[in-house]
Amino acid sequence: MKEMWEGGLRLGEGDFSFLEEVRRRSGEHLDLCYQCMKCTAGCPTAPYMDIKPHQLIRMIQMGRRGEVLGSGAIWFCVYCQTCGTRCPNEIHIGVLMDALREMAVGEGVEVKERRIHLLHEAFIQSVRRGGRVHEVTMLMDYVLRSRDLMKDSLGSGVKLFLKGKFPLFPSFVKEREEIRRIFERCTKKQ
Amino acid sequence: MRVSYFPGCTDRSSSMEYGLSTEEVFRVLGVELVEVEDWNCCGAAATHSLNRLLSLCLPARIISKALGSGLSWxxxxxxxxxxxxxxxxxxxxNDEKERRVVEEIVGFRYDPSLEILALLxxxxxxxxxxxIDERVKRPLKGLKVACYYGCALVRHPxxxxxxxxxxPQAMERLMRTLGAQPVEWSYKVDCCGADLAMTYGSIxxxxxxxxxxxxxxxxxxxxVTSCGLCQMNLExxxxxxxxVFYFTELMGLxxxxxxxxxxxxxxxxSPRPLLESLGLG
Structure with missing residues (x-):
């Protein structure tokens, strides 16, 4: 926690509408958190996060909007729900992380973990096109967006392709109009 | 016995051995899997990560199509x-207001009598x-397995x-019925890293x-797993x-x-060398 206080965090300086806004968007009662740190202790991706889950909640309480929405931590959450299952105050941090990501993108905050964001975008666009995800075109789309050549995965990806596990041709939903309408309505409401 | 079946996008691609073994095992058990008419992607992690409403409406369309079949599961x-x-x-x-919004966008009326169940x-x-026991012809004697559940089956409870x-114990009970020996271990519900595999393979x-x-x-x-992404990451x-097996493959064996x-x-x-060494090839 030390580094958090070095920034000179004082009451009265933060954006206090932030806590209420996050509460409303996520439906989670963050004011109940008493910093037991059970969330961070069990979080499998906490070692890779710039701000740990329990710190993130404290920072939301203190109204540190820019640092929270601009953090890499919100993108490293893989929604494994270990924290939410164990939280003594029943705060579902996975749901909170989803809300924070949606807020960050909605507010045009510079996304710290661009690749993770772009992979999710490429996935959603693949579903928008055909109603079902198609791995080959989705990953090509991701590589073009991110310029990430996926060196860690290339070798195994080729092996899976050769085993016939990544079909070349996509499978589409018949009623594509229904999918188009759902996407249109859900993106308009944002 | 007939049940509604949602195969999902990976059933014919990255986890096709899960799909193929499921169909075969259910044929043996005499349970007919009726594929949901014109199903779509559930939205996966990407959708709830960026658009909550869409992450409710995509699965809702699948539910609406399953309701059309008139089957209860x-x-x-x-x-x-x-x-x-x-x-x-x-x-x-549980949320009447949000239910109305989702029903209106997807164009259906929700009926809570439909039960959504994991294959396991x-x-x-x-x-x-x-x-299951009645169908076992070759007990999996000598095979020691770690049953891995990952996140999504058990959380949030x-x-x-x-x-x-x-x-959880469901998979262990199944493995014992098949004649295999499940080991006791404490990492069965730890996360495999999910789709970080594509952006941060080293993590x-x-x-x-x-x-x-x-x-x-x-x-x-x-x-032994029951999830396509877990299986792929672990392998x-x-x-x-x-x-790394799917539980349905071991049922088939x-x-x-x-x-x-x-x-x-x-x-x-390849699981062949292990199976051959145990006389299960």
């Missing part, structure tokens, strides 16, 4: 799809282990309602490495050469289903 093999469908079901059942739950708790979230290698080394320490010769990101050679051919780590 919707069975889902992939743990990720199961989790998304259950989350939507939870909202449809159906096998162990609905079809039942007695009926309020939403999935499946087994104990810290120490997922560390996460998978920890899970697998604990399985080996507990004496396991193989891992792709390891150097130990430990085979114990039922002595001939098609199993087609499933083994789809694995990056």
């Amino acid at each position: 919707l069975v889902v093999p992939c743990a990720g799809c199961f989790s998304n469908l259950k989350k939507t079901e939870y909202v449809l059942r 739950d159906v096998v162990v708790n609905r079809i039942g282990l007695d009926r 309020k939403v999935t309602g499946f087994d104990d979230p810290e120490n 997922v290698s560390q996460m998978v490495g920890r899970i697998l080394s604990m399985a080996v320490e507990a004496g396991a010769q193989a891992i 792709m990101r390891q150097e130990l050469g430990l085979p 114990a039922f002595d289903v001939e098609q199993r050679e087609r499933w083994w051919a789809k694995h990056l780590i």
Whole structure:
């Protein structure tokens, strides 16, 4: 926690509408958190996060909007729900992380973990096109967006392709109009 | 017995041996899987990460199509799809205001009589282990397995309602019925890293490495999973050469289903040497 206080965090300086806004968007009662740190202790991706889950909640309480929405931590959450299952105050941090990501993108905050964001975008666009995800075109789309050549995965990806596990041709939903309408309505409401 | 079946996008691609073995095993059990008409993607993690409303409406369309079949169970093999469908079901059942919004966008009326069930739950708790036992022709004697549940089946328990979230036992009970020996270990509900595999492969290698080394320490010769993404991560990101099965494949092996050679051919780590060493080839 030390580094958090070095920034000179004082009451009265933060954006206090932030806590209420996050509460409303996520439906989670963050004011109940008493910093037991059970969330961070069990979080499998906490070692890779710039701000740990329990710190993130404290920072939301203190109204540190820019640092929270601009953090890499919100993108490293893989929604494994270990924290939410164990939280003594029943705060579902996975749901909170989803809300924070949606807020960050909605507010045009510079996304710290661009690749993770772009992979999710490429996935959603693949579903928008055909109603079902198609791995080959989705990953090509991701590589073009991110310029990430996926060196860690290339070798195994080729092996899976050769085993016939990544079909070349996509499978589409018949009623594509229904999918188009759902996407249109859900993106308009944002 | 007929049940509604949502195969999901990976059933014919990256986890095709899960799909193929599920269909075969259910044929043997005499349970007809009726594919949901014109199903769509559940939205996976990407959708709830960026657009909550869309992450409710995509599964809601699947639920609406399943309701059209008139069958009372919707069975889902992939743990990720199961989790998304259950989350939507939870909202449809408990939040009237949001239910109305989703119903209006998707264009259907929700009926809570439809039960959404994980494939593993159906096998162990609905079809039942007695009926499984009757079909076992070649008990999996000598095979020590670590049952790996991952995240989505058991968490959040309020939403999935499946087994104990810290120490589930369904897969262990199934493995014992098949004649295999499940090991006791404490990493069965730890996360494999999910789709970070595509953006941060090295992180997922560390996460998978920890899970697998604990399985080996507990004496396991193989891992058993019920999720396509877990299976792929565990198989792709390891150097130990430990085979990673879907539970349906081991059911098929114990039922002595001939098609199993087609499933083994789809694995990056061939299970054949292990099975042959135990006389189960």
